[in-house]
Amino acid sequence: MEVYSLVMHQNTGQGISSLSNTQLEDVIAEIEQAIEWHQLWYKNLLRCLIADTPANEQDLSDNAHNLCRFGQWFNKLPEQTLNLxxxxxxxxxxxQKMHQGAKVLLSLKESNSAIPVNLLDQFHTDLDSLRDYFEAINDELCELLHTRDPLTGATNRTNLVENLQKEHELCKRxxxxxxxxxxxxxxxxxxxxxxxxxxxxxxxxxxVKCIKSHLREYDQLYRYGGEEFLVCLPQTELEGAKSFSERLRAGIAALKIEIGNDKHIYVTGSFGVALINADDDIEAAIERADQAMYQAKKSGRNRVFVA
Structure with missing residues (x-):
C-alpha cells in the first residue's frame, strides 16, 4: 500500500505524530524507496555527463521534475499528506530546482559546449539540499518510531525526563x-x-485511544510501565488537572472493550495528580504523581488523588 493511501485520512493538525506505528513504518519505507530511485537517476545522469551516453529525453524537458519516478510518486501525494x-x-x-540545473548541464553536453564549473557546483549544491531534506524527514520519522511503544502507540520512556525538563523550562519562562x-x-x-x-x-x-481522545495537541502521553501511563498537561493548574482526570476516569470506566466471541470487559483506573513546581526535579515530580496514584488505589481505586 502506498503512502498516499495510508495517510490521506489523518488529522493534519497533529502532523506526523498523528500516524500510527504501522503507517510510520510504511512512510519510512516509501521515502527510502524514493531516495533509492533518486540515487539511480543521479547515476544515470553522471553516465550522460561523463561517459557520453545518450541523455534521457525526459531529463531535457522543462517538466522533468514531474516525469522522473520520484516526481511521479510525489505528485500522487494528496495535500493532506504534504501538510504532515x-x-x-x-x-x-x-x-524542481535540481532538475532545472540538470537540464542545463545536459543541454550543454548535447550541444558539445563546455560545462562551467559554477553551474556544476550549483547543481551539486541543489542536489545536496534535496538529500538533506530527505535525510532530515526520514531521521525524524525514525526517531518518532523509535520513541513509540509498539503495542499502544504511546510515547515510551526513552526521552521522558528530557522532554519533561524542556516543558518545565518553558513553563518557568x-x-x-x-x-x-x-x-x-x-x-x-x-x-x-x-x-x-x-x-x-x-x-x-x-x-490509550481513550486517553488520546481527551488530550490537547500539545499534551504528552507516555507508557510508563506495564499498565501505568503518565500524562503531561502543560499550562495547566492543579484544579484543571484534577477536573481533566475526573473526566478521563469516567471515560475509561465507560469503555466497553470487546475481547472476542461477543465478550466485553470493563476496566477502571486510579489517578495521581501533581504539579511540577518551579524549583522541581522532574523525577521528584513524577514520584509525587506516582505516590498520589497509590493513594488513590489505597482509597478504593477508580478515583483521583491529588498530591
Missing part, C-alpha cells in the same frame, strides 16, 4: 503551571489471568 510535515514542500522546490497525571489500571493482572494476554493488550490499546 513542512519539509514536503521544501522537497518539492529543491527537487512564561510563569505557567505544568501538571503530571499518573494513571494505573485497576486489577489489570486479573484481566490477563482470566482472559489471557491478548485481551490485556486490547485493553491497553483501548485505554
Amino acid at each position: 510535515h513542512p519539509y514536503f514542500s521544501e522537497i518539492a522546490s529543491a527537487h 512564561k510563569s505557567l503551571s505544568c501538571a503530571l497525571i499518573m494513571i494505573d489500571l485497576d486489577h489489570f493482572k486479573q484481566v490477563n489471568d482470566e482472559f489471557g494476554h491478548g485481551a490485556g493488550d486490547k485493553v491497553l490499546i483501548a485505554l
